[in-house]
Amino acid sequence: TQLLEQSPQFLSIQEGENLTVYCNSSSVFSSLQWYRQEPGEGPVLLVTVVTGGEVKKLKRLTFQFGDARKDSSLHITAAQPGDTGLYLCAGDDRGSTLGRLYFGRGTQLTVWP
């Protein structure tokens, strides 16, 4: 069972377009992290969101954490080829006795010049 569902799984767009990817769950998370991964490399942390309703901006990337802390979105404005990569969300479940990180399967983004 995948605790975090990411959509879409694949996204192919032209340079300059805007896009939004989603990370949804039925579980509440203490925090949620977004990563970007390039081929042959490990995921690189982009941002952590902690408070319900929180919005964080990182240049052209806008991250939002849902009010109920069950879902998150990543919006990219004016996408560039350098944004190409696998975008992963991960939830931190402090409420369980184990409290480990759960990952979604990722959204593979390709931005064409």
Place this chain on the structure above:
Amino acid sequence: DTGVSQDPRHKITKRGQNVTFRCDPISEHNRLYWYRQTLGQGPEFLTYFQNEAQLEKSRLLSDRFSAERPKGSFSTLEIQRTEQGDSAMYLCASSLAWDSGGNTEAFFGQGTRLTVV
């Protein structure tokens, strides 16, 4: 370099051989995770440690897999009698535990790419 370090970066082995990978986490991090990732998929959880204690193992971790973190610092992941289906990227990540009072962000190493031929 104070990031997560994994060794080797690449490993090609014949089916049936044993392999061992090493992960050196960020020094102050008490949690260490192992994940496996196949092409086009997100990381799949294998196991994690808090200090030297192995707290959880995924059912993906068959009895051919064993992980250790003997002194609560570096960790090793061993795969015995490798099979072609073991070919994947093996990722290590480290973080602080939430009850350490700090940020629980996980930082990944660059991974070990295993190819079983």
